[in-house]
Amino acid sequence: MLTVEPAPSASPTPKRPIYESSTQFRNWRFSPEQLSQLRSTLNASAVAVIRNTLENEKPGSSSVVSFLTVEEEHLLVKLYVTKITQLCGLFRFPEEVEATAITYLKRFYLKNTVMDWHPKNVMLTALFLATKTTNNPISLEAYTTHIPKTAPSDVLDLEFLVAQSLGFEFAVWHSHRALWGMILDMQNIPDCPSDTKPIYESALAHVRASRLTDAELVYTPSQIALAALSLAAPEVASQWSLSKSPSEPSSSLLSSETLHAVVETIKSLITSAGHPPHVEAVREVDRRLKLCKNPEKIVGSHAYLAKKAEEEKKAEAKRNKKASETSQAMKDGDPFGNELIKAPIGLVDYDDEDDD
Amino acid sequence: MDAVEKANLERQKRWAKDQKVGEGAYAVVYRGREFATGRKVAIKKIKVGQFKDGLDMSAIREVKYLRELRHQNVIELLDVFSSKTNLNLVLEFLDSDLEMIIKDRSLVFLPADIKSWMAMTFRGLEFCHRNFILHRDLKPNNLLVASDGHLKIADFGLARDFADPGYKMTCQVITRWYRPPELLFGSRYYGSAVDIWSVGTIFAELMLRIPYLPGESDMDQLKTIFRALGTPTEEDWPGHTKLPDYIPVGQFPKTPLRDLFTAASADALNLLNKCLIYEPRKRISAKEALFHPYFTALPYPTHPSKLPKCTTHLSARALEEVDGNVEMNSTGPGVKANNSRLKRKLSSPDEDSKARLIARRLDFTKQTPHS
Ligand SMILES: Nc1ncnc2c1ncn2[C@@H]1O[C@H](COP(=O)(O)OP(=O)(O)OP(=O)(O)O)[C@@H](O)[C@H]1O
Ligand SMILES: [Mg+2]
Numbered sequence: 001m002l003t004v005e006p007a008p009s010a011s012p013t014p015k016r017p018i019y020e021s022s023t024q025f026r027n028w029r030f031s032p033e034q035l036s037q038l039r040s041t042l043n044a045s046a047v048a049v050i051r052n053t054l055e056n057e058k059p060g061s062s063s064v065v066s067f068l069t070v071e072e073e074h075l076l077v078k079l080y081v082t083k084i085t086q087l088c089g090l091f092r093f094p095e096e097v098e099a100t101a102i103t104y105l106k107r108f109y110l111k112n113t114v115m116d117w118h119p120k121n122v123m124l125t126a127l128f129l130a131t132k133t134t135n136n137p138i139s140l141e142a143y144t145t146h147i148p149k150t151a152p153s154d155v156l157d158l159e160f161l162v163a164q165s166l167g168f169e170f171a172v173w174h175s176h177r178a179l180w181g182m183i184l185d186m187q188n189i190p191d192c193p194s195d196t197k198p199i200y201e202s203a204l205a206h207v208r209a210s211r212l213t214d215a216e217l218v219y220t221p222s223q224i225a226l227a228a229l230s231l232a233a234p235e236v237a238s239q240w241s242l243s244k245s246p247s248e249p250s251s252s253l254l255s256s257e258t259l260h261a262v263v264e265t266i267k268s269l270i271t272s273a274g275h276p277p278h279v280e281a282v283r284e285v286d287r288r289l290k291l292c293k294n295p296e297k298i299v300g301s302h303a304y305l306a307k308k309a310e311e312e313k314k315a316e317a318k319r320n321k322k323a324s325e326t327s328q329a330m331k332d333g334d335p336f337g338n339e340l341i342k343a344p345i346g347l348v349d350y351d352d353e354d355d356d
Numbered sequence: 357m358d359a360v361e362k363a364n365l366e367r368q369k370r371w372a373k374d375q376k377v378g379e380g381a382y383a384v385v386y387r388g389r390e391f392a393t394g395r396k397v398a399i400k401k402i403k404v405g406q407f408k409d410g411l412d413m414s415a416i417r418e419v420k421y422l423r424e425l426r427h428q429n430v431i432e433l434l435d436v437f438s439s440k441t442n443l444n445l446v447l448e449f450l451d452s453d454l455e456m457i458i459k460d461r462s463l464v465f466l467p468a469d470i471k472s473w474m475a476m477t478f479r480g481l482e483f484c485h486r487n488f489i490l491h492r493d494l495k496p497n498n499l500l501v502a503s504d505g506h507l508k509i510a511d512f513g514l515a516r517d518f519a520d521p522g523y524k525m526t527c528q529v530i531t532r533w534y535r536p537p538e539l540l541f542g543s544r545y546y547g548s549a550v551d552i553w554s555v556g557t558i559f560a561e562l563m564l565r566i567p568y569l570p571g572e573s574d575m576d577q578l579k580t581i582f583r584a585l586g587t588p589t590e591e592d593w594p595g596h597t598k599l600p601d602y603i604p605v606g607q608f609p610k611t612p613l614r615d616l617f618t619a620a621s622a623d624a625l626n627l628l629n630k631c632l633i634y635e636p637r638k639r640i641s642a643k644e645a646l647f648h649p650y651f652t653a654l655p656y657p658t659h660p661s662k663l664p665k666c667t668t669h670l671s672a673r674a675l676e677e678v679d680g681n682v683e684m685n686s687t688g689p690g691v692k693a694n695n696s697r698l699k700r701k702l703s704s705p706d707e708d709s710k711a712r713l714i715a716r717r718l719d720f721t722k723q724t725p726h727s
Binding site: 137155 | 358359360361364409411413416419420421424426436437438443486487516517519
């Protein structure tokens with residue numbers, strides 16, 4: 001899958017080997033085919049589960065439901081990517097927070113579907129988590145009081161689920177950082193424009209647009225940054241690549257042809273998909289989602305209560321088993337008085353009571 | 357059940373949790389095992405329910421950095437899973453730490469032993485710094501030692517990345533005795549040199565067998581440093597009087613390190629000196645330190661498997677401390693040393709955790725979002 005190997009390092013320090021050992025490089029890069037395969041599988045299994053639940057509640061009821069397609073799910077997630085940007089503007093969070101939250105949201109939906117977990121709350125949780133993982137924490141209270149109709153529990157209830165979905169891999173390598181590295185490099189390139197600021201700003205806008213696409217799930221941060229730079233100032237970008245190439249170890253370097261092709265692909269991805277979805281189209285998807293959401297995940301619904309009751313029954317059985325084991329252990333010790341009785345009780349670790 | 361929850365449960369089932377071996381500021385640590393292989397592990401259980409802001413910053417930092425770092429001299433995070441309201445970190449099990457080893461009076465350190473511990477510390481630290489990660493809490497107690505003698509940097513609860521040089525950071529980090537003067541003067545822009553200072557004080561502690569710069573308060577810490585190394589001049593450290601919390605604490609003359617470190621080699625003292633340079637930018641880097649003649653000169657560093665080892669184990673000690681059993685009668689090298697060891701046991705863990713709580717709280721209340 002990783003036939004496309006990383007582009008040249010983006011900064012004076014040799015970053016590439018470090019990037020290659022990152023969890024991002026190892027676990028969060030896919031080919032476009034893998035991505036669509038992954039999403040179809042998730043979508044299909046969610047539909048099967050929900051259909052089944054609906055049928056259990058009321059036979060025949062699932063036939064009238066029109067479930068979301070992969071594309072529709074994707075559209076909704078994309079809308080919530082733009083919401084992250086809005087919220088980050090409201091809170092004046094640094095770029096790092098925004099980019100990280102967006103990555104979290106996208107990664108989350110490579111493990112879950114929109115029909116199980118609505119992106120609104122996932123987005124709020126992903127953003128709150130990102131403030132912490134990038135070392136820009138704010139209190140939950142300050143966070144939720146500034147977001148309409150949001151209670152602390154809306155954010156915290158999903159925190160574990162989001163963290164688990166991310167595999168507890170919180171570190172993210174961003175293309176805006178790689179871009180900054182390139183801009184710094186440019187100062188050493190002979191006939192480069194002396195004022196790099198306009199180039200940087202225009203390229204940064206393209207990097208931001210790339211966040212609305214799958215680019216970061218397929219390409220490396222440096223490749224995306226180079227594509228953004230190339231959209232902003234093609235000559236500068238090619239000069240930069242030329243200045244980098246000779247110093248790179250040839251083994252893992254993309255031949256300049258391949259690199260060129262990769263950059264062109266990313267450029268057209270940014271141009272074609274790097275804009276917010278049409279609100280009307282998303283509204284329609286969201287309306288249908290209300291009808292096909294997994295009822296087990298809707299607090300208060302019949303299926304939700306049934307699932308909770310089932311879980312409670314299991315936990316109860318487990319507690320009973322534990323209790324009877326303990327009392328059995330006590331009985332076993334009984335004939336010889338009380339010394340042996342104490343042993344099993346003493347071994348119970350109270351700190352562990354809440355654990356499974 | 358969701359695929360994600362199922363995967364979490366699968367991970368959880370790989371590990372058995374045995375008895376409790378210790379307790380930190382925000383976690384309980386258990387000894388455990390991997391079911392499939394019997395491999396011994398430590399399971400650090402962090403209660404999340406008790407934090408009103410959800411997953412706590414120390415836990416997040418620890419997970420974030422240890423997930424990315426793989427090095428022989430950095431503690432290995434084997435797995436992470438959640439159980440109800442707890443976050444569980446599965447770490448490689450490490451028998452002891454450098455603090456215990458330093459305090460164990462039955463052990464004799466050869467210069468080659470100290471060199472070996474220092475080499476492993478610098479190797480682990482160089483790797484962290486190469487990955488743009490500051491540890492910010494280096495002290496003997498956070499340098500854990502495996503049963504095969506390998507030293508591993510642990511406890512990344514205060515770590516952060518420093519890729520952006522212009523970023524403001526909190527100065528409320530690093531346990532006081534190991535904290536560099538720039539942080540004591542309130543510097544908010546600092547770098548990897550802060551960790552190097554800590555390593556310098558640990559190096560000195562390995563030679564002295566007692567903490568080198570045991571200040572009793574932040575103010576006294578500066579005094580203690582200047583008493584040992586001389587008050588810095590403007591030439592030694594340009595601009596230090598302009599730092600936010602600068603305060604004159606008195607003029608102390610420079611005394612050669614040789615006066616205190618009578619048995620150390622010239623190379624050792626040269627390296628120590630370079631770790632304790634006042635001007636942070638002139639302080640040696642971890643990478644440069646690895647190329648310092650000290651490490652290539654004779655005697656060669658002791659092989660890890662041949663290093664002095666504690667007879668009592670980490671778990672035994674941890675429980676002892678929980679019971680409040682302080683060894684009042686251990687025979688130390690002298691009154692002063694004995695005294696400071698006691699102080700360390702009685703008051704410093706407490707103060708440490710207080711300082712950490714402050715650092716954590718600051719994270720949530722400070723005006724600028726950066727720490
Ligand atoms: N990897 C490990 N292997 C064996 N024991 C460990 C391991 N990690 C921690 N312990 C034990 O658990 C105790 C608590 O560790 P933890 O890192 O949570 O806190 P701490 O370092 O003691 O305190 P603080 O959090 O204030 O720094 C340690 O003192 C040690 O006894
Ligand atoms: Mg510790």
